[in-house]
Amino acid sequence: MSSIGTETPAQPAATEISGAPGAAPGGSTGRRMLRLPQQTLARNLLLALAFGVILYLLSESLSSFNNLRLATIAYYFTALAGLTVLTGLNGQISLGHGALMAVGAYATAILVGRTGFPLGAALAAAAAITAVVGVVVGAAASRLRGPYLAGATLAFAIGLPGLADKYPSAFGGENGLTVAPPTPPSALGATFPLERWEAWIACLCALIVFVLLSNLLRSRVGRAFRAVRDDEVAAQLAGLNVARVQVLAFVVSAACAGLAGGALVVVTQLAAPGAFDLSLSLALLTGIVLGGLGSLAGAVWGALALVYLPQWSDDIAHSLSLSNNVQSNLPLALYGIVLMVVIVAAPRGIQGALHGLFGVARTRLRKNPSTPTEEGA
Numbered sequence: 001m002s003s004i005g006t007e008t009p010a011q012p013a014a015t016e017i018s019g020a021p022g023a024a025p026g027g028s029t030g031r032r033m034l035r036l037p038q039q040t041l042a043r044n045l046l047l048a049l050a051f052g053v054i055l056y057l058l059s060e061s062l063s064s065f066n067n068l069r070l071a072t073i074a075y076y077f078t079a080l081a082g083l084t085v086l087t088g089l090n091g092q093i094s095l096g097h098g099a100l101m102a103v104g105a106y107a108t109a110i111l112v113g114r115t116g117f118p119l120g121a122a123l124a125a126a127a128a129i130t131a132v133v134g135v136v137v138g139a140a141a142s143r144l145r146g147p148y149l150a151g152a153t154l155a156f157a158i159g160l161p162g163l164a165d166k167y168p169s170a171f172g173g174e175n176g177l178t179v180a181p182p183t184p185p186s187a188l189g190a191t192f193p194l195e196r197w198e199a200w201i202a203c204l205c206a207l208i209v210f211v212l213l214s215n216l217l218r219s220r221v222g223r224a225f226r227a228v229r230d231d232e233v234a235a236q237l238a239g240l241n242v243a244r245v246q247v248l249a250f251v252v253s254a255a256c257a258g259l260a261g262g263a264l265v266v267v268t269q270l271a272a273p274g275a276f277d278l279s280l281s282l283a284l285l286t287g288i289v290l291g292g293l294g295s296l297a298g299a300v301w302g303a304l305a306l307v308y309l310p311q312w313s314d315d316i317a318h319s320l321s322l323s324n325n326v327q328s329n330l331p332l333a334l335y336g337i338v339l340m341v342v343i344v345a346a347p348r349g350i351q352g353a354l355h356g357l358f359g360v361a362r363t364r365l366r367k368n369p370s371t372p373t374e375e376g377a
Contacts, residue, residue, distance in 0.1 A: 040214075040215055040218050041215055044210070044211050044214040044215055045211060047210075047214075048207045048210055048211045051207060051210070052203070052204075052207055055070070055199075055203045055207075056200075058070065059196050059199050059200065059203070060196075062196075062199075064193055064194075064195040064196070065195075067193065067195040067196045067198070067199040068195050068198070068199070068267060069307055070199045070202075070203065071195070071198050071199040071201075071202035071203070071263070071266075071267045072202075072267065072307050073303045073304060073307050074199070074202035074203045074205065074206040074263065074303075075202045075205065075206070075260045075263035075264050075267065076260070076284075076287065076302070076303035076306050076307065077206045077209075077299050077300055077302075077303040078202075078205050078206050078209050078256055078259055078260035078263060079097060079101055079256060079257050079260035079261075079284055080284060080287050080288050080291065080299035080302045080303055080306075081206075081209050081210065081213055081256055081296055081299045082097075082209070082213075082252065082253040082254070082255065082256025082257050082260070083097050083253055083256075083257070083284055083285070083287075083288050083299075084288050084293065084294060084295065084296065084298065084299050085213060085216075085217070085225065085249055085252050085253050085256070086249050086250060086252075086253035087285075087288060087293060088288060088293035088294030088295070088298075089217060089222065089225040089226060089229060089249070089294055090225045090226075090228060090229050090245070090246060090249035091228065091229035091230075092141060092149060092246060092249065092250065093146075093149055093150045093153070093285075094141075094149075094150075094153045094250075094253070094281075094285075095150055095153045095154040095157055095278075095281050095282065095285060096137070096153035096154065096155075096156035096157040096160075096281055097153075097157075097253070097257050097280075097281050097284045097285075098157050098276045098277065098278065098279075098280035098281035098283075098284065099156050099157045099159075099160035099161065099276060099281065100130055100133065100134065100137075100253075100254050100257035100258060100261070101257045101258070101260050101261035101264065101276055101280065102160060102161055102261060102271070102273070102275075102276035103126075103129065103130045103133050103160070103257075103258055103261065104126040104127065104129070104130045104257060104258030104259060104260065104261030104262045105126075105261035105262060105264055105265045105271040105275070105276070106164075106171060106177065106261075106271045107122075107125060107126040107129045107130070107258065107261075107262070108122050108123060108126045108179070108261065108262035108265045108266070108271070109176075109177040109178075109179050109265050109270075109271040110177065111125055111126070112179050112180075112265075113177060113178070113179040113180070119182055119201070119266070122262065123205065123259060123262040123263070123266075126258045126259065126261065126262040127255045127256075127258045127259040127262070128255070128258075129258060130254045130255055130257060130258020130259075130261070131251050131252075131254050131255040131258065133254060133258075134250045134251040134252075134253065134254025134255065135247065135250075135251055137153070137156060137250060137254070138246065138247040138248075138249070138250025138251055138254070139243075139247055140152060141153065141246065141247075141250055142242075142243040142246040142247050142250075143243075153281075154278070154281075157278050157281040158278055160276075161273035161276050161277060162273070164176065164272070164273040165273070171273075172271075172272070174272070174273065174274070175272060176270055176271050176272025176273065176274075176275075177270070177271045177272075178269055178270050179265060179269050179270075179271075180269070181194055181198075181269050182194075182197060182198065182201065182266055184197040198266055198267050201263065201266050202263045202266065202267060205259050205260070205262075205263045208259075209256055209259065210296060213252075213256075213296060214296065216252065221248065224240055224245045225245065225249055227240060228240065228242050228245045228246060228249075261276075279332075283306055283335070284306075286302075286305075286306075286335055286339055287299075287302030287303065287305055287306045288302050288349075289302075289339060289342070289343070289349060290302050290305045290338065290339060290342050290349055290350060291303075291305065291349050291350055291351055292348055292349025292350055292351030292352045293348075293349060295349075295351045295352075297351045298349050298350065298351035298352075301349070301350040301351055302349075305338070305350075309334055309335060309338065310334075312334070313330040313333075313334040314327070314330075316330065316334075317330050
């Protein structure tokens with residue numbers, strides 16, 4: 001996926017797949033064949049199509065359990081991509097994105113389970129409803145800075161899930177709202193695995209978000225996001241309405257979180273307050289720091305970390321025969337350790353570290369252009 005935080009206006013629009021490290025120099029005809037379209041929308045649609053084919057082949061080869069993991073990675077990516085826009089591109093800290101996912105999840109559960117909305121329309125409506133909530137929260141957040149903004153979003157994350165207990169007839173109380181699992185189309189066959197169908201839905205949501213955000217952030221809006229992040233005073237002197245830009249960033253991020261919450265309901269068939277507590281909001285923030293702020297590729301690494309770190313901590317706890325108390329707290333401790341290691345060793349996250357390594361490899365290849373093929377010739 002393309003980096004959205006490190007681009008410069010002078011960067012060529014065309015991206016070469018063969019420019020990846022390890023590609024053999026020369027072969028200009030082959031590189032021209034692999035050159036992506038210069039038009040941003042066409043390039044991103046082509047990339048999304050390629051990722052879609054890869055995800056399709058991957059889901060076909062995975063077991064039912066691993067298809068659920070793939071779906072979980074996909075809806076985490078959807079939420080992290082939106083948070084990347086808000087925090088990495090616009091410089092606003094949010095500790096309340098778990099609550100925004102809850103808004104999308106409950107909206108999907110109510111629309112599908114009680115009003116009979118088609119699933120696709122319900123997911124779109126969930127994103128729109130959460131975007132409206134994002135307008136309200138974003139308008140308040142645009143007046144706050146630093147720890148005050150973090151505190152306000154933290155209160156939102158803690159307070160909103162409590163509404164389920166206050167209005168149990170509407171939101172189901174502690175037990176939450178359940179929805180029926182999505183039915184795969186009959187054209188796929190009577191024995192088509194439900195988990196694979198859920199993975200396809202979640203991956204489609206992630207690909208839609210990838211295309212929309214990739215185009216948005218290469219537009220004037222994306223440049224405005226970065227200008228406000230870098231220097232609010234300079235952006236204001238340049239004619240930008242800083243508050244409006246910050247609210248717009250919050251709305252975009254909230255819509256992504258709402259869609260992620262809807263995809264979560266598709267996978268789990270449940271919207272309950274216990275799934276959207278403060279730890280989810282902190283995990284999302286940890287995910288974008290681990291993956292790399294300001295990069296959609298970093299959101300992928302962050303989503304992988306959120307899915308696999310808890311599993312690895314459980315495996316470690318079982319192998320060491322630790323007590324239940326230690327075992328239950330080990331994931332949080334592991335998050336902290338990995339976060340400290342990444343901050344010290346790779347301040348730009350996993351994606352930043354990989355980008356640096358690829359840059360070094362590319363530089364060495366250019367200094368030593370000879371290849372085994374050329375030497376043999």
